[in-house]
Amino acid sequence: MDDLDREILAVLQEEGRISLTDLASRVGLTLSPTHRRVRDLERGGAILGYRAVIDPVPLGLGFEALVFVTMRQEDRETLMAFEAAVRDVPNVLQAQRLFGDPDYLLRVRTADLDAYAQLEDDVLSTLPGVQRLNSTLVMKNLVTDRPYPTRPR
Template sequence: MDGIDRKILAELQVDGRLSVTELGARVGLTVSPTHRRVRDLETSGAITGYRAVVDPRALGLGFEALVFVTMTQEDRTTLLAFEEAVAAVPNVLQGQRLFGDPDYLLRVRTADLDAYARLEDDVLSTLPGVQRLNSTLVMKSFVLDRPYPTDLR
């Protein structure tokens, strides 16, 4: 990956709907080499997809919680079953396995506190291997979906 590829990635992270013509103009290439590079970045897996960024409040999901999960046991079968079950919960936007304690961090969106309480009581606490859930309620988000840095200084 060279500097032009990094510029392409920087531009597409900000606006994934750029035309190849506009993208080429921004990175100093004509249409054909720009198209080839984008295709190569997609094929290599550097670009994994395109999506619309949606305001969660527009969907009625104005409440966010960070949920720290401590497991009862950490054998492979239990961890895989937990991760598979979490992946099936639509309100979990992000799940990360951590080193140390706690074992997992989940980012969850619901309509409100009552909906979150029901989700925790009826779904999250019943997932395979869960010993303890510790929730932190998000007061305010101020850095969201920031593009990855492409300039390696």
């Protein structure tokens, strides 16, 4: 990946709907090589997809919790079952497996505290292998969906 690819990625992270013509102009290339580079970045997996960034509040999802999950056992079968099950919970926006304790971190959105309590009681606590859930309620988001730095430090 060269400097032009990094510049293309930086622009696309900020303006995912920019036209190829405008993108070419911004990075100082003509249309054809810009299109080729974008296609190569997509095929190579640097660009995973495109989406709109949505405010969750108008969707009725104004409550956010971070859920730390400790597993009862950590054999492969249990972990794979948990991971498959958590992928099917639509209110889980992000799920990460961690080193150490706890084992997983989930970012969850619901309508309110009552809806979260019901989700925890009826769904999250019943996922395969779960021993303990520890929730932290999000007071305020300071940084969300920040673009990745295209020049690693």
